[in-house]
Amino acid sequence: DIVMTQSPDSLAVSLGERATINCKASQSVLDSSNNKNYLSWLQQKPGQPPKLLIYWASTRESGVPDRFSGAGSGTDFTLTVSNLQAEDVAVYYCQQHYNTPPTFGGGTKVEI
Amino acid sequence: EVQLVQSGAEVKKPGTAVKISCKVSGHSFSDHYMHWVQQAPGKGLEWVGFVDPEDGETTYAEKFQGRVTITADTSTNTLYMELSSLRSEDTAIYFCATIDFDHWGQGTLVTVS
Numbered sequence: 001d002i003v004m005t006q007s008p009d010s011l012a013v014s015l016g017e018r019a020t021i022n023c024k025a026s027q028s029v030l031d032s033s034n035n036k037n038y039l040s041w042l043q044q045k046p047g048q049p050p051k052l053l054i055y056w057a058s059t060r061e062s063g064v065p066d067r068f069s070g071a072g073s074g075t076d077f078t079l080t081v082s083n084l085q086a087e088d089v090a091v092y093y094c095q096q097h098y099n100t101p102p103t104f105g106g107g108t109k110v111e112i
Numbered sequence: 113e114v115q116l117v118q119s120g121a122e123v124k125k126p127g128t129a130v131k132i133s134c135k136v137s138g139h140s141f142s143d144h145y146m147h148w149v150q151q152a153p154g155k156g157l158e159w160v161g162f163v164d165p166e167d168g169e170t171t172y173a174e175k176f177q178g179r180v181t182i183t184a185d186t187s188t189n190t191l192y193m194e195l196s197s198l199r200s201e202d203t204a205i206y207f208c209a210t211i212d213f214d215h216w217g218q219g220t221l222v223t224v225s
Contacts, residue, residue: 040213049207049216050157061214093157095213101173104157
């Protein structure tokens with residue numbers, strides 16, 4: 001199984017500032033045949049199901065604000081939340097679906 | 113609009129089984145795999161397994177192998193997950209999700225006590 005390791009476990013960011021979350025895969029999730037990284041980022045607010053924010057490591061899901069951005073390739077990825085808003089308080093998960101089983105990082109809690 | 117509506121909370125005794133459902137609308141149910149994901153209280157997300165609704169083929173996480181059965185009824189566009197030999201560690205919210213995890217059900221809390 002591919003192990004997804006996120007850091008930090010939690011972080012506190014001031015309103016309007018930037019939050020950066022790291023995710024490292026135990027093996028590459030890049031498919032060289034199509035040059036796509038099978039890496040997604042999800043946001044989960046308290047009492048709600050997860051919500052897909054970014055797929056293919058850097059493509060925003062429809063309706064996701066452009067202050068959310070994803071970067072990285074292979075084994076190392078980053079989610080950046082710029083200009084943090086109060087509604088961005090949540091737990092963020094990275095997830096790989098390069099192979100089965102799909103696996104999730106442990107989550108990063110973002111607070112104000 | 114894609115909607116996944118799950119069945120209500122369940123309370124079960126240890127050693128028994130539970131079967132929960134997820135009704136899908138606005139989505140080509142037969143064309144794509146559907147997942148179940150577990151979230152224990154205060155914990156992260158763990159994949160349980162998926163089913164291909166078209167032919168019923170399933171793949172399960174090793175942790176749940178032998179105790180979980182995922183099925184799909186294409187006549188009602190409903191996904192099911194049955195978990196047997198329940199133990200306290202199975203207490204969790206279970207989510208259904210579409211193939212790319214782009215749509216999720218609201219979650220079903222299963223309490224084993």
